[in-house]
Amino acid sequence: MPIISASELTRRVRDVFGAADCPEHVSGRVAESLVEANLTGHDSHGVIRVPYYVRSVQSGRIQPRGEIRIVRESATTASLDCGHNFGQVGAARGVEVAVAKAQEHDIAVVALERCGHVGRLGEYVVMAAQQGLMGLMACNGLSQGGIVAPFGGIGRALGTNPIAWAVPGVEGKPIFLDYATSACAQGKIQVAADKGQELPEGWLLDKNGQPTRDPHDQFDGGVMLPFAQHKGYAMSVLVELLAGGLSGAGPALLPDYPRVQGAMLIALRIDAFQPVDAFREMAAEFSRLLKTTPRAPGCEEILLPGEPEWRSKEKRGSEGIPLPQKTWDRLQETAVSLGLEWD
Numbered sequence: 148m149p150i151i152s153a154s155e156l157t158r159r160v161r162d163v164f165g166a167a168d169c170p171e172h173v174s175g176r177v178a179e180s181l182v183e184a185n186l187t188g189h190d191s192h193g194v195i196r197v198p199y200y201v202r203s204v205q206s207g208r209i210q211p212r213g214e215i216r217i218v219r220e221s222a223t224t225a226s227l228d229c230g231h232n233f234g235q236v237g238a239a240r241g242v243e244v245a246v247a248k249a250q251e252h253d254i255a256v257v258a259l260e261r262c263g264h265v266g267r268l269g270e271y272v273v274m275a276a277q278q279g280l281m282g283l284m285a286c287n288g289l290s291q292g293g294i295v296a297p298f299g300g301i302g303r304a305l306g307t308n309p310i311a312w313a314v315p316g317v318e319g320k321p322i323f324l325d326y327a328t329s330a331c332a333q334g335k336i337q338v339a340a341d342k343g344q345e346l347p348e349g350w351l352l353d354k355n356g357q358p359t360r361d362p363h364d365q366f367d368g369g370v371m372l373p374f375a376q377h378k379g380y381a382m383s384v385l386v387e388l389l390a391g392g393l394s395g396a397g398p399a400l401l402p403d404y405p406r407v408q409g410a411m412l413i414a415l416r417i418d419a420f421q422p423v424d425a426f427r428e429m430a431a432e433f434s435r436l437l438k439t440t441p442r443a444p445g446c447e448e449i450l451l452p453g454e455p456e457w458r459s460k461e462k463r464g465s466e467g468i469p470l471p472q473k474t475w476d477r478l479q480e481t482a483v484s485l486g487l488e489w490d
């Protein structure tokens with residue numbers, strides 16, 4: 148399994164997007180974002196996406212020169228037309244707009260219209276939390292008709308509809324949740340297929356509606372399941388209505404659903420309520436107490452939400468990022484197809 152430093156991987160991926168005729172700032176932003184996903188341990192949203200993104204640029208589905216502009220706004224809201232640019236570019240701009248408005252008026256909501264796949268949502272809410280705000284993001288999309296069953300159903304109806312939510316945390320590391328409302332992110336099924344691994348039970352049904360652990364069934368008419376049964380399903384419905392609804396994309400089940408990521412961001416200034424340093428001290432004390440809670444057999448440590456990502460980032464930042472051989476080979480194929488050398 149190749150192990151590669153974050154800086155080297157970022158350079159290579161930036162060059163691939165550059166060779167696919169993306170402007171320099173766009174190539175840099177997308178490369179940084181994908182490698183950040185690998186650093187934080189979410190390989191499903193990392194450089195494994197490069198071949199697909201390049202194909203999307205080539206087919207015109209992603210428009211790397213698409214203009215990103217505010218099309219409607221008030222003091223505390225904005226609709227950002229992302230011009231079918233990379234979601235990583237549109238979402239980062241969305242955070243900037245939301246944070247700037249919230250810094251002035253305490254809270255802001257931004258909807259992202261005509262936005263591409265944003266990748267790992269945690270990145271954007273952490274950007275807000277590192278500036279002393281609460282950040283919340285939800286997205287629906289990107290497949291028309293959905294890929295996840297409703298609770299009790301065996302047919303496709305919903306997106307994987309992720310939610311991320313962050314607050315300022317301890318030692319500059321925000322505390323955050325970041326997950327799909329399906330049992331896993333779809334990309335994890337591709338990663339399992341690449342690694343030749345079986346899926347845990349409860350993630351997937353095959354095309355006949357039967358439970359399966361074979362990741363390949365996903366690509367043969369399979370349907371994913373919501374997490375925590377009715378609880379994940381209920382959150383997913385709200386994401387379709389809010390993120391899909393506010394962004395104008397609508398729910399994935401509607402026949403005219405466009406192949407975009409309907410997204411919504413909320414930024415809230417913590418010190419509109421409490422001094423942010425007092426909030427951080429409270430979070431530190433709460434974290435300390437959480438970690439001293441009695442543990443179940445086999446549990447070595449109680450972690451905070453977000454902690455696995457911070458730890459992975461530290462470890463992979465110093466030791467390098469391990470990539471499955473198949474992911475590396477597909478990156479190489481894409482690079483070579485664009486005339487780049489890849490050794």
Ligand SMILES: NC(=O)c1ccc[n+]([C@@H]2O[C@H](COP(=O)([O-])OP(=O)(O)OC[C@H]3O[C@@H](n4cnc5c(N)ncnc54)[C@H](O)[C@@H]3O)[C@@H](O)[C@H]2O)c1
Nearest residue numbers: 266267268307309323324325326327331332450451452453
């Ligand atoms: N753009 C999209 O359309 C899209 C769709 C789905 C998912 N995603 C992304 O995929 C990624 C993975 O999603 P997922 O559903 O597989 O997430 P997951 O099941 O890996 O859960 C990750 C979350 O759980 C927390 N966590 C994990 N182990 C923990 C522990 N022991 N203690 C405390 N907290 C713990 C993590 O800090 C993180 O907040 C996310 O980054 C998500 O944004 C993106």
